[in-house]
Amino acid sequence: MSEPTKQRHLLQGNEAIVEGALTAGCRFFAGYPITPASEIAEQLSIKLPAVNGTFIQMEDEIASIGAIIGASLAGVKSMTATSGPGFSLMQENLGFACVAEVPCVIVNVMRGGPSTGLPTSPAQGDVQMARWGTHGDHSIVVLAVSTVMDSFTITVKAFNIAEKYRVPVILLSDEVVAHTRECVELPDTSEIKVVDRIRPSVPPDWYKPYEGDARGVAPMAAFGDGYRHHVTGLIHDVMGFPTQKPGEVEEFHLRQTKKITRGFPDIQMTKGYFLDDAETFVIAYGAVARSALRAVQDAREAGIKVGLLQLITLFPFPRRTVAPLLGQCRSVLIPEMNLGQMSREIQRVNQGSCNVVKYNRIDGKFITPREIYGQLIKL
Secondary structure (H helix, E strand, C coil): CCCCCCEEEEEEHHHHHHHHHHHHCCCEEEECCCCCCHHHHHHHHHHHHHCCCEEEECCCHHHHHHHHHHHHHCCCCEEEEECHHHHHHCHHHHHHHHHCCCCEEEEEEECECCCCCECCCCCCCCHHHHHHCCCCCCCCEEEECCCHHHHHHHHHHHHHHHHHHCCEEEEEEEHHHHHCEEEEEECCHHHCCCCCCCCCCCCHHHCCCCCCCCCCCCCCCCCCCCCCCCCCCCCECCCCCECCCHHHHHHHHHHHHHHHHCCHHHHCCEEEECCCCCCEEEEECCHHHHHHHHHHHHHHHCCCCEEEEEECEEECCCHHHHHHHHHHCCEEEEEECCCCHHHHHHHHHHCCCCEEEEEECCCCCCCCHHHHHHHHCCC
């Protein structure tokens, strides 16, 4: 048997997200054009119909996320893509997807804000919003991509997590990654693990749409398959009907949390570089991790024992990976294109273990390797 072939492609980050979504089985996209995410919609408007999928340009971002929730409830893997102002408009329906446990992927290609902000400039100002933008206690997964290849592989992973845990997944890109072109080798589809949601294994009369298994995840029937499925934004019992019984309300929230916490080993992803003997290290994510890697390589050549931890999963925060490194090293540098949104999470975990140093840019300009190197030699 011949080895699976890998095909080389010259892709933008946005185009790689499209390829990852299609590979993961996405067959429905609803969205509204917005810089710097529009290429995702443009590409899917051509490629989805070619695989018997559906593309709809909606009247706005509120309708867009509503449409993908409906498509997912009907049994179709679905996605939307937007940037900051559009992501703001999606928050109410995002909360609905959380409470109804609807698997879907929301891509936010970050740009400068708030409001219309800096439409064509890179930023990382939506990190905390991705976790807490919709109100109330809720379980959600937030992933970040740093390269064009990440944009492909992590998009596949985003769909797999959404389907496996019945949860919305937010995929954060940014203007730099979205519009960077790189030559990548995409694996053969036979080499890629694709996860589909668990379907009911019981007759329709026995089906309880929100009764979780040992992991807390409930099987999900598609509308039209003969299973009764009551969907509401209210807190509900295992049948999907609204409840105000304290025991049922508590059980609802605890099960939502359990399915994520039990999935930590699968959900929480990082990449480490030169960490074994590091005396100082950098924690970075998104496009800034690209600059950080080059800066760390240059520092190593200069004899500085420094490492890099790239965060792929931002939430649930990968504390089990970060905490030991904070105890091992003298200092940690956290470069971000915001005022320090991820550094707050790291300082919360650090609890005085090492010196935490922030480096922030909020002027719409990218953090360069030279800037990070300049900070490293001061530590």
